[in-house]
Amino acid sequence: MVRSLVVIPTYNERENISRLVEEIQQQGPHFDILIVDDNSPDGTGELADELAANSNGRIQVLHRAGKLGLGTAYLDGFKYGLQKGYDYLFEMDADFSHQPKYLPELLAAARTSGVAIGSRLVPGGGVTGWAWYRKLISRGGSLYSRTVLGLKVHDCTGGFKCFSRAALQILNLPEQVRSTGYGFQIEVNSLCEWNGFKITEVPIIFPDRTLGKSKMSSKIFLEALVMVWKLRATKAERLVASPTFDTQAAADGGQFESSSAADAGFTTRRG
Ligand SMILES: Nc1nc2c(ncn2[C@@H]2O[C@H](COP(=O)(O)OP(=O)(O)OP(=O)(O)O)[C@@H](O)[C@H]2O)c(=O)[nH]1
Ligand SMILES: [Mg+2]
Helix, strand or coil: CCCEEEEEEECCCHHHHHHHHHHHHCCCCCEEEEEEECCCCCCHHHHHHHHHHCCCCCEEEEECCCCCCHHHHHHHHHHHHHHCCCCEEEECCCCCCCCHHHHHHHHHHHHHHCEEEEECCCCCCEEECCCHHHHHHHHHHHHHHHHHHCCCCCCCCCCCEEEEHHHHHHCCHHHHCCCCCCCHHHHHHHHHHHCCCCEEEEECEEECCCCCCCCCCHHHHHHHHHHHHHHHHCHHHHCCCCEECCHHHHHCCCCCCCCCCCCCCCEECCC
């Protein structure tokens, strides 16, 4: 059986986390869960420990000392999952904007192309509960980053993603990523596409959070606008081996221990 780990960063998500893990587990035996909690003042970390204690190892918890940011929470989660030998790793928010029912479809897509994302900006996808101006900012942000960085993926800022182990290792993702803040998703998408991966977009409906508080701010958003240009300037140094993606290698998911593209079933364009 393919083993996947759903990495969920949490900061004050006590109201959401119990029901979320329950719904994820209803999606089948493929999905283990890692909660990465940054010492949430509302006690999310303690609640996560209780959930883990009764889970037969299916729920695990990483505790960090304080609020260290979403990006680094994912990177720590990826490192943990790779060490534990998982074949696929997911990124998922705790607030139900990322609905567990899409996990199987994302996994199936990542088994074909190596990288899959839940997309609000392809036919069949969308957002509910956002005011028109928030939709406009989100769409505009994606279009802007896509254009500046030359990407094909439409939903550049979404954080519901699935990576094969091979993709993470070839991209050397935990070590390669530099942004800690909101630009994290954009940087990861760029690294994937610049290095030859096709990101499959699975349409998702993204409801706004109903419980708990948003951690998004206009300062974070403005930082991302500038960050896109800085990221573009680093493109030349971010190419790993210019792999052309081999779908069979991706379907075999996590079988590759080597970080070399050739060993993992990738062919290099530069010969
Ligand atoms: N561990 C950790 N998790 C975080 C941190 N910041 C945000 N999160 C979590 O990351 C996920 C996404 O954060 P959200 O606040 O939902 O951000 P958003 O989706 O852009 O904004 P809203 O949906 O409007 O709240 C949630 O599960 C948060 O609890 C952080 O610094 N550390
Ligand atoms: Mg959210």
